[in-house]
Amino acid sequence: xxxxxxxxxxxxxxxxxxxxxxxxxxxxxxxxxxxxxxxxxxxxxxxxxxxxxxxxxxxxxxxxxxxxxxxxxxxxxxxxxxxxxxxxxxxxxxxxxxxxxxxxxxxxxxxxxxxxxxxxxxxxxxxxxxxxxxxxxxxxxxxxxxxxxxxxxxxxxxxxxxxxxxxxxxxxxxxxxxxxxxxxxxxxxxxxxxxxxxxxxxxxxxxxxxxxxxxxxxxxxxxxxxxxxxxxxxxxx
Amino acid sequence: xxxxxxxxxxxxxxxxxxxxxxxxxxxxxxxxxxxxxxxxxxxxxxxxxxxxxxxxxxxxxxxxxxxxxxxxxxxxxxxxxxxxxxxxxxxxxxxxxxxxxxxxxxxxxxxxxxxxxxxxxxxxxxxxxxxxxxxxxxxxxxxxxxxxxxxxxxxxxxxxxxxxxxxxxxxxxxxxxxxxxxxxxxxxxxxxxx
Numbered sequence: 001x002x003x004x005x006x007x008x009x010x011x012x013x014x015x016x017x018x019x020x021x022x023x024x025x026x027x028x029x030x031x032x033x034x035x036x037x038x039x040x041x042x043x044x045x046x047x048x049x050x051x052x053x054x055x056x057x058x059x060x061x062x063x064x065x066x067x068x069x070x071x072x073x074x075x076x077x078x079x080x081x082x083x084x085x086x087x088x089x090x091x092x093x094x095x096x097x098x099x100x101x102x103x104x105x106x107x108x109x110x111x112x113x114x115x116x117x118x119x120x121x122x123x124x125x126x127x128x129x130x131x132x133x134x135x136x137x138x139x140x141x142x143x144x145x146x147x148x149x150x151x152x153x154x155x156x157x158x159x160x161x162x163x164x165x166x167x168x169x170x171x172x173x174x175x176x177x178x179x180x181x182x183x184x185x186x187x188x189x190x191x192x193x194x195x196x197x198x199x200x201x202x203x204x205x206x207x208x209x210x211x212x213x214x215x216x217x218x219x220x221x222x223x224x225x226x227x228x229x230x231x232x233x234x235x236x237x
Numbered sequence: 238x239x240x241x242x243x244x245x246x247x248x249x250x251x252x253x254x255x256x257x258x259x260x261x262x263x264x265x266x267x268x269x270x271x272x273x274x275x276x277x278x279x280x281x282x283x284x285x286x287x288x289x290x291x292x293x294x295x296x297x298x299x300x301x302x303x304x305x306x307x308x309x310x311x312x313x314x315x316x317x318x319x320x321x322x323x324x325x326x327x328x329x330x331x332x333x334x335x336x337x338x339x340x341x342x343x344x345x346x347x348x349x350x351x352x353x354x355x356x357x358x359x360x361x362x363x364x365x366x367x368x369x370x371x372x373x374x375x376x377x378x379x380x381x382x383x384x385x386x387x388x389x390x391x392x393x394x395x396x397x398x399x400x401x402x403x404x405x406x407x408x409x410x411x412x413x414x415x416x417x418x419x420x421x422x423x424x425x426x427x428x429x430x431x
Contacts, residue, residue, distance in 0.1 A: 112421070113420055113426075113427045114417050114420035114421045114427075116427070117413075117416050117417045117420050118417050120413065121411075121413040121414060121416070121417050124413055125413075175410045175411055176411050176413070176414065178408070178410070179408075179409045179410055179411050179413075179414030180414070182407070182408045182409055182414070183409065183414060183417050183418065183421075186408075187407075187417075187418050187421050187422070188421060189421070
């Protein structure tokens, strides 16, 4: 679905038929498959989802060049945080366990001296992803929530942290993931694993796409909005 | 399959010693000797050897290009080393044979060299040079740029530039990923890791 902007009058099923990645967004909004011919607008109304927010997420997710200038200010930050937290839950609860179990099976059938290093490398990578998520959940998101409270109630204490610190943390994770893909595609000698290696790579490509989207959402939407709020609060001081 | 080789070396003692080892290896059915580099180009184009042994002090760094352009045939280049040579020149070689290498070690390297695909034929840009392999090996053992520079007698600037090339060629950026690569390719033995 290149460069097509999804609008509220489109049918949800058509979006998924055109780009399967849209499927992953459904659970994050609590939408179950089986919605017949309903449009995005109708589904959002039924589920009390803000349709503008849903469209923003879908478009950012499906189209890497989509950049929402106008709508940025109207974005509900609390909704965004909830959405991001749901995505984290999906990584921790579904994606990472599945990947770990595939890699575990692969290592079982693998008979190669580099096996241990691959395992170490993989574990290190997963640990970094989890640490990053934990950092967001325990430091960055709570900070943003406090900032929102403060915006309503300027009397409360101001914190000496800015969202900029959060800005620079995505690179390592993407780098390691790309290394892992390269090792499996190019450098591990042929192994008698049937489809395991392909399954792992499929998961990695998928996770990579998702993480890139996730990072883009944070870098292009969340951080700019929070910076605006920070500025506003400083002005009021 | 037996291969052919030309040795270009001005020291007769060393050349004859190398010939003896090459004959003993059973890898080569035709060994030709040259005591000076003057006729080398002609010999290479006439006999199309699989491997060319050269004392690097007898040629300049441009030689590899000349060899490719001049003869239409690219042998694998092996250096016979008993003095110091500049880095850019050494990068042109597929394998390096210091004269104090033991016979089994030389034969092991020869085996690998003969089996190796020619650089010109496959992906000319992505094969690591012996120097890059040496840098990679130290890096994945946990040495810093500065330590590598001290161990290989090159500047940190050179280490960093090797490092960039390694990353570009392999498309692996993290040290952990490079470690896996090094073990997969026999650059580092499992027992060499701390």
